[in-house]
Amino acid sequence: MTATAPAAVTTRGLTKRYGSHTALHGIDLDIARGSVFGVIGPNGAGKTTTMRLLLDIIRPSGGEVRVLGEDPRTGGAALRRRIGYLPGELHLASRVRGRELLAHYAEISGRVRPGVVDALAGRLGLDLGRPVRSLSKGNKQKLGLIQAFMHEPELLVLDEPTSGLDPLVQQEFLAMLREAKEHGQTVFLSSHVLSEVQQAADEVAILRAGHIVELATVARLRETAVRRVRVVVGEPDAAALRATLDRLPGVTGVRDVADRVGAAAFEAQLDAHVDTFVKAIGLHEVIDLTIQEPDLEQSVLGFYNEAEVVR
Known part of the structure; x- marks a missing residue:
């Protein structure tokens, strides 16, 4: 051996x-x-x-x-x-x-x-x-x-x-x-x-x-870094999508953003729960979806800030 x-x-x-x-x-x-x-x-x-x-x-x-x-x-x-x-x-x-x-x-x-x-x-x-x-x-x-x-x-x-x-x-x-x-x-x-x-x-x-x-x-x-996401749906589906986003694990900072007539858009931050997020919004009539690359810089800054709190 x-x-x-x-x-x-x-x-x-x-x-x-x-x-x-x-x-x-x-x-x-x-x-x-x-x-x-x-x-x-x-x-x-x-x-x-x-x-x-x-x-x-x-x-x-x-x-x-x-x-x-x-x-x-x-x-x-x-x-x-x-x-x-x-x-x-x-x-x-x-x-x-x-x-x-x-x-x-x-x-x-x-x-x-x-x-x-x-x-x-x-x-x-x-x-x-x-x-x-x-x-x-x-x-x-x-x-x-x-x-x-x-x-x-x-x-x-x-x-x-x-x-x-x-x-x-x-x-x-x-x-x-x-x-x-x-x-x-x-x-x-x-x-x-x-x-x-x-x-x-x-x-x-x-x-x-x-x-x-x-x-x-x-x-x-x-995997654990925060991603920025943007979802666009038709206006009739806006309230239902907002309710979905508000209850999803790993989704924070949901906000409405202006979009073209007849559509509604929401932006939020997403952690590692990508699979859950995609499956949940897939139940709605999505016009557009953007998931940005993970923001590792913000993730690392978060570790720094946590360390300061601990000490």
């Missing part, structure tokens, strides 16, 4: 305190190998603190952590060579050219296959012959991405990786994430932009003030 490989990242009760301030409150994570795991939250939520603890840049105040099966505090350089890291605050003020800086990083991170650096630079649209200090924020970010990806590490830890990138480069980055997953690499990605995470991640942790307020797959978040 083949033994199951340990998770790429495991934490139990991971805590970090700075004096009287607690930055992380007992975080529990299990990140499967070969998956893309996203952490989202506002500034100060604890995303960067979590990543620095995984990399032994800072030490925990309590709890346990394992990265690629090892304790980061004892894994040393050998463990770090198995990881690609892009910090959220990237400082590259070097006088050398991009290619020379990457060669320096390669001496630290380990073997880089021939052609990989040039291929990544081509995909991201970066001129490696320019001095690093002359690069724009976006081009420095591209250089940071190349150094994280170039040695094809088992684990990629990426803190706000698309900061400063234009939309076309962001899409190329997402393609790089998909390819990394296909190759069996694990990605731990942080962002405060939900749309970025939902396009790439298998699972998402929503972090607020050092607490995980929700841990779910992107599919599950989509």
Whole structure:
């Protein structure tokens, strides 16, 4: 019987305190190998603190952590060579050219296959012959991405990786994430932009003030997110439809909206009860029906607000 490989990242009760301030409150994570795991939250939520603890840049105040099966505090350089890291605050003020800086990083991170650096630079649209200090924020970010990806590490830890990138480069980055997953690499990605995470991640942790307020797959978040709906019926059926909407589970905020002569329209918000909703309004003579994509941004804001109430 083949033994199951340990998770790429495991934490139990991971805590970090700075004096009287607690930055992380007992975080529990299990990140499967070969998956893309996203952490989202506002500034100060604890995303960067979590990543620095995984990399032994800072030490925990309590709890346990394992990265690629090892304790980061004892894994040393050998463990770090198995990881690609892009910090959220990237400082590259070097006088050398991009290619020379990457060669320096390669001496630290380990073997880089021939052609990989040039291929990544081509995909991201970066001129490696320019001095690093002359690069724009976006081009420095591209250089940071190349150094994280170039040695094809088992684990990629990426803190706000698309900061400063234009939309076309962001899409190329997402393609790089998909390819990394296909190759069996694990990605731990942080962002405060939900749309970025939902396009790439298998699972998402929503972090607020050092607490995980929700841990779910992107599919599950989509199922529970609020949708906006609009139903149009003939005026003779308006009262009956309004009565139906008012009693349906998961339907809130029903309101009449103006429509063409001879028809009535209602707008409302709908949660996960889509099947019940469609079957119920199907008993009426519906002229038009619109169900918008789930509003994940509002759903996540709801988790933030609930966390504030709890504390």
